[in-house]
Amino acid sequence: MAENGAEHELSQRRVGVKEQQNGKFADPSLAEQKRRDREERLQLVLWKKPVLCLHYFLLESLITVKEWTRKLLQQRVMVLAMLLVLVFFSIAYSIEGTHQKYVQYLEKKVLWCAYWVGLGILSSVGLGTGLHTFLLYLGPHIASVTLAAYECRSVNFPEPPYPDQIICPHDEAAEDSISLWTIISKVRLEACMWGAGTAIGELPPYFMARAARLSGAEPDDEDYEEFEEMLEQAENAQDFATRAKLAVQTMVQKVGFFGILACASIPNxxxxxxxxxxxxxxxxxxxxxxxxxxxxAVIKMHIQKLFVIITFSKHIVEQMVSLIGAVPLLGASLQKPFREYLEAQRAKLHHRAGEGTPAGENWLSWVFEKVVIIMVCYFVCSIINSMAQSYARRIQQKKHSEEKTK
Incomplete structure (x- = not known):
């Protein structure tokens, strides 16, 4: 009986939302006005209107901080519990005793996990545009561990978080062979934490759409508007992108848990x-x-880890460098810096304190560092642009509401 009542309530909400959507999209002047407003907001970017963009960004940041503060005040029990936990760990951290080694171990683990969870959230949360943290951070980290494992013939590096440089262990018997499973086990914690962060980054759109559906209010989000328009045009969809999105939507809606699991388990x-x-x-x-x-965090991350580990296995890397040399005209000139880079990385793995400075890095590492800096700067700019456009949307909505009241 409860399930039938819930289904009836959901069907009534769907009818009401459908009628609201039909009325909304039936008004051509409203659709045209929204199109003009959207085009006007898209012009508000740092490289076109830097002063106004920064001004709107600061105002939107203040509004966001106020909203988060108000929501935290509504969760007094959770905030109090977190404060008590922080006070307890602060006391345990400051008092000397035999427990300090456990406190320090826990601190390192928590910070290490929080670092990768944060990078995962940045990858999928959608602050303007996602920061490709797998390509910039997790992928290179797995690759460096893989190269070190084959070079050192061991994975007995220090426990995470690693030092600035991974150093091959000494005074220990090297393992005869390195398997995929040993490398997977070595990077499992950080990879799973990163995957958990990407899952957490998918929650804001879920809560926004759910709240909008239950309240019947129109959400202040362009992605949700795109989703509603896609549902309106479902029967007449012609392009591949729209049909693919509709296929994912249908699978998630009808199959439920296993449909969501299938979509989340592959790079999608x-x-x-x-x-x-x-x-x-x-x-x-x-x-x-x-x-x-x-x-x-489990299925997709193991697929991605396997891909990176296999790609950076010793024999695969050597074959790739050999293939680069076979490229006509540019092969020899490109092969040399790659070999020098690999030799420099191997030298760093065996470098220890007091043994002098290892070989310098070539232009490949310099280029990669600059690419990382450029992508991070672009990500920050996209956040500023997105928040400035959100404030511009507030101004437009206020203007339209004032015009309706006149």
């Missing part, structure tokens, strides 16, 4: 709308988050 660029889809169709939270967490 169309998963961006999964949170909105699940929130819009009132999929239970633990069904959505549980499937997303298992898919991204």
């Amino acid at each position: 660029p169309l998963f961006d709308l999964a949170g909105i889809t699940c929130g819009h169709f009132l999929v239970p939270f633990w069904t959505f988050f549980g499937a997303t967490l298992i898919g991204k």
Whole structure:
């Protein structure tokens, strides 16, 4: 009986939302006004209007801080519990005793996990545009551990977090062979934490769409508007992208837990709308988050780890360098810096304090460092642009509401 009542309530909400959507999209003047407003907001970027963009960004940041503060004040019990935990660990951290080694071990583990969870959140949370932290941080980290494992014939490096440089262990018997499983086990913690962070980054769209569906209010989010328009045009969709998004939406809606798990378990660029889809169709939270967490932090991460480890295995790397030399005209000139880079990395793995400075890095490492800096700067700029455009949207909505009241 309870399930029938819930289904009836959901069907009534769907009818009401459908009528609201039909009325909204039936007004051509409203659609045209929204299109003009969106084009006007997209012009508000740092490289076109830097002063106004920064001004709006600061105002939107203040509004966001106020909203977060208000929400935290509503969760007094949780905030109090967190404060008590922090006070307890502060006391334990400051008092001398035999427990200090356990406190320091716990501190390192927590900070290490928080670092990778944070990078995972930045990869999928959608602050303007996602920061590709797998390509910039986790992928190179797994690659460096893989290269070190084959060079040292051991994975007995210091426990995470690693020092600035991974150093081959000494005074220990080297293992005869390195298997994929030993390397996977070595990087499992950071990889799973990164995957958990990407799952957490999918929650804001879910909560936004769910709250909008339950309240019947129009959410202040362009991705949700795109989702509604996609549902309106479902029957007449012609392009491949729209049909692919609709296929993902149908799978998530009809198959449920296992549909979400299947979409989250593979590198899927169309998963961006999964949170909105699940929130819009009132999929239970633990069904959505549980499937997303298992898919991204366990299944997908092991697939990505295997790909990186196999790609950077010793014999594969040597074959790739040999193939570079076979490229006509440029092969020899490109092969040399790659070999020098690999030799420099191997020398660093055996470098210890008091043995002098290892060989300097070549232009490949310099280029990679500059690419990382450029991508991080672009990510920061995209956040500023996105928040400035959000404030511009507030101004436009206020202006339209004032015009309606006149």
